[in-house]
Amino acid sequence: MQVTSSVRQPLVTGGKTYHDVTHDVCRHVEAKPTKLWYMAFLTAVSVFGLGSIAILATLWEGIGMWGLNKTVGWAWDITNFVWWVGIGHAGTLISAVLLLFRQKWRTSINRAAEAMTIFAVICAAMFPVIHMGRPWLGAYWALPLPNTYGSLWVNFNSPLLWDVFAISTYFSVSLVFWYIGLIPDFATIRDRATGLRKIIYGALSMGWDGAAKTWMRYESVSLILAGLATPLVLSVHTIVSFDFATSVIPGWHTTIFPPYFVAGAIFSGFAMVLTLMIITRKVYKLEDYITIGHIELMNIVIIITGSIVGIAYITEFFIAWYSGVEAEQYAFINRATGPYWWAYWSMMTCNVISPQLFWIKKIRTSIVATFALSIVVNIGMWFERFVIIVTSLHRDYLPSSWAMFYPTWADVGVYLFTFGLFFTAFFLFAKFFPVINMAEVKSVLKSSSEKAHK
Amino acid sequence: MERDTHFILGVYDDEDVLLHAVEKVRGSGVKIHEVYSPYPVHGLEHVLGYKRSKLPIAAFLFGMLGTSLALTMQLYMMKFDWPMIIGGKDFAAFPDFVPVSFEMTVLLAAFGMVGVFLITSNLKPWAQPRIFDVRSTDDKHIMAIDLANNSSVDLDKITEILNESGATEVNKKSFE
Numbered sequence: 134m135q136v137t138s139s140v141r142q143p144l145v146t147g148g149k150t151y152h153d154v155t156h157d158v159c160r161h162v163e164a165k166p167t168k169l170w171y172m173a174f175l176t177a178v179s180v181f182g183l184g185s186i187a188i189l190a191t192l193w194e195g196i197g198m199w200g201l202n203k204t205v206g207w208a209w210d211i212t213n214f215v216w217w218v219g220i221g222h223a224g225t226l227i228s229a230v231l232l233l234f235r236q237k238w239r240t241s242i243n244r245a246a247e248a249m250t251i252f253a254v255i256c257a258a259m260f261p262v263i264h265m266g267r268p269w270l271g272a273y274w275a276l277p278l279p280n281t282y283g284s285l286w287v288n289f290n291s292p293l294l295w296d297v298f299a300i301s302t303y304f305s306v307s308l309v310f311w312y313i314g315l316i317p318d319f320a321t322i323r324d325r326a327t328g329l330r331k332i333i334y335g336a337l338s339m340g341w342d343g344a345a346k347t348w349m350r351y352e353s354v355s356l357i358l359a360g361l362a363t364p365l366v367l368s369v370h371t372i373v374s375f376d377f378a379t380s381v382i383p384g385w386h387t388t389i390f391p392p393y394f395v396a397g398a399i400f401s402g403f404a405m406v407l408t409l410m411i412i413t414r415k416v417y418k419l420e421d422y423i424t425i426g427h428i429e430l431m432n433i434v435i436i437i438t439g440s441i442v443g444i445a446y447i448t449e450f451f452i453a454w455y456s457g458v459e460a461e462q463y464a465f466i467n468r469a470t471g472p473y474w475w476a477y478w479s480m481m482t483c484n485v486i487s488p489q490l491f492w493i494k495k496i497r498t499s500i501v502a503t504f505a506l507s508i509v510v511n512i513g514m515w516f517e518r519f520v521i522i523v524t525s526l527h528r529d530y531l532p533s534s535w536a537m538f539y540p541t542w543a544d545v546g547v548y549l550f551t552f553g554l555f556f557t558a559f560f561l562f563a564k565f566f567p568v569i570n571m572a573e574v575k576s577v578l579k580s581s582s583e584k585a586h587k
Numbered sequence: 588m589e590r591d592t593h594f595i596l597g598v599y600d601d602e603d604v605l606l607h608a609v610e611k612v613r614g615s616g617v618k619i620h621e622v623y624s625p626y627p628v629h630g631l632e633h634v635l636g637y638k639r640s641k642l643p644i645a646a647f648l649f650g651m652l653g654t655s656l657a658l659t660m661q662l663y664m665m666k667f668d669w670p671m672i673i674g675g676k677d678f679a680a681f682p683d684f685v686p687v688s689f690e691m692t693v694l695l696a697a698f699g700m701v702g703v704f705l706i707t708s709n710l711k712p713w714a715q716p717r718i719f720d721v722r723s724t725d726d727k728h729i730m731a732i733d734l735a736n737n738s739s740v741d742l743d744k745i746t747e748i749l750n751e752s753g754a755t756e757v758n759k760k761s762f763e
Contacts, residue, residue, distance in 0.1 A: 348631070
């Protein structure tokens with residue numbers, strides 16, 4: 134069925150037919166879980182369980198369990214929050230922005246990337262919720278419900294409240310976008326199944342029958358959701374950056390933050406997609422769907438966004454000097470040469486220097502190198518948030534208040550908890566959901582061909 | 588309304604053959620009940636003569652509703668119900684209302700449109716779809732022709748038209 138064009142590289146290799154696509158994706162859902170899957174899943178659940186101890190300790194004792202002090206009032210919690218939200222940017226970017234730009238290679242990776250987005254946003258949301266200290270009262274601080282804990286209503290002038298709306302909208306719209314795409318694939322599984330599986334996937338597929346009229350509406354819905362999700366993706370990290378940019382702390386009070394945070398989010402999101410997809414394609418033998426071509430294209434996105442991030446770091450430094458504001462200048466000199474110099478230079482090495490290796494074709498088409506660099510980028514992006522948050526705070530206005538931040542076991546535990554949560558969810562997804570969007574892959578199977586039009 | 592029960596199905600395995608087949612079948616005066624495909628076939632809705640979906644209009648209206656609700660809510664809470672001086676800002680600090688208004692626009696537009704889509708397409712967890720051929724979610728395009736709607740055309744004639752149009756199989760399907 135697949136007709137290869139002499140002009141364009143095919144998106145799916147191996148001469149797959151439509152039925153092959155169905156079979157290659159569905160067989161993982163239909164097969165019994167493998168030993169490898171059980172091991173991976175149990176590891177994730179154990180990390181999740183261990184991390185829960187830190188969560189319970191924090192809820193029972195309070196935020197005092199963390200290493201925060203009067204000077205450094207935000208540290209790992211907000212670092213992890215921004216880091217996870219950033220990771221959660223790739224999925225919707227791939228499925229929405231690349232849909233609008235008609236980049237058909239997205240079809241093989243969008244399903245897993247969107248799943249990753251949803252789980253990453255859940256992990257991110259954990260941090261501000263726990264940081265409330267008493268999250269059971271959180272609804273009064275986060276939602277417009279009249280209360281007497283502070284002002285009558287929530288404060289709509291605060292970027293923290295904008296964040297509540299941005300993150301929850303982003304989460305729910307991404308979830309809907311993902312689910313709409315899943316419906317036709319659930320129907321495919323339903324039609325291959327018998328017994329209980331048929332009932333479950335039948336309910337999940339909501340009675341999808343693939344009628345031309347429904348497909349027409351589906352396409353219309355996808356296009357508009359993509360149009361809505363594109364500014365939404367950009368708005369979310371913009372608003373996250375407002376948490377810092379609208380303050381008056383030297384090092385945070387920067388107009389460059391929104392675009393710089395968005396580029397950083399796409400950068401780290403693509404790195405995480407690569408980390409997970411390289412493993413998934415290997416374990417599920419999906420090399421014909423997620424080809425070296427896909428990996429190379431994602432690496433090119435990483436070079437571009439990594440370079441934008443690099444330019445932003447340099448611009449920040451330049452503007453701090455050029456502004457003539459001493460406090461601002463000090464904040465940046467202190468970042469690079471102060472007690473947290475090691476965090477700053479880890480960030481610079483991981484985010485600015487290492488992705489430049491992808492200019493070399495041999496490296497960006499190498500799976501081992503891509504996998505290693507994707508992890509390096511994620512470490513670098515964690516350090517970026519740590520540098521911005523902690524080094525800007527730890528030198529307070531009064532030298533007598535200067536302090537350092539040392540994480541406690543509870544800080545580490547809460548971070549581990551989110552890793553456990555993320556991977557537990559991802560492994561469940563990989564087992565029970567179709568990891569590749571079958572319907573969309575089928576729709577591009579012929580399109581890179583001239584011979585197709587008889 | 589009694590559901591129609593007797594159908595004749597044309598099975599196609601190529602989207603381009605299908606597009607021409609739909610034109611041919613409709614051209615010879617046979618009414619097509621519906622075409623079922625495993626993936627969206629571009630141009631199929633045109634040859635079947637379907638009108639453009641009105642979902643974009645629904646999305647726009649729900650979006651406008653979201654914007655108005657968000658602005659009304661923020662203005663009411665911040666300026667009229669409980670005005671407080673925050674950072675010396677105006678009570679009705681419109682620039683500060685932009686992010687929440689934008690997010691609520693997107694939220695209502697997306698959910699409203701998807702809701703309309705699910706209702707109009709009759710998608711719900713307990714729906715029992717009529718599956719003409721299970722291969723229609725795998726690798727075949729199924730053209731369903733309702734015999735009750737085509738009583739003027741002879742059954743053999745329809746079969747012949749379907750075969751001529753490139754169908755790999757022509758089957759009959761009846762529902763109870």
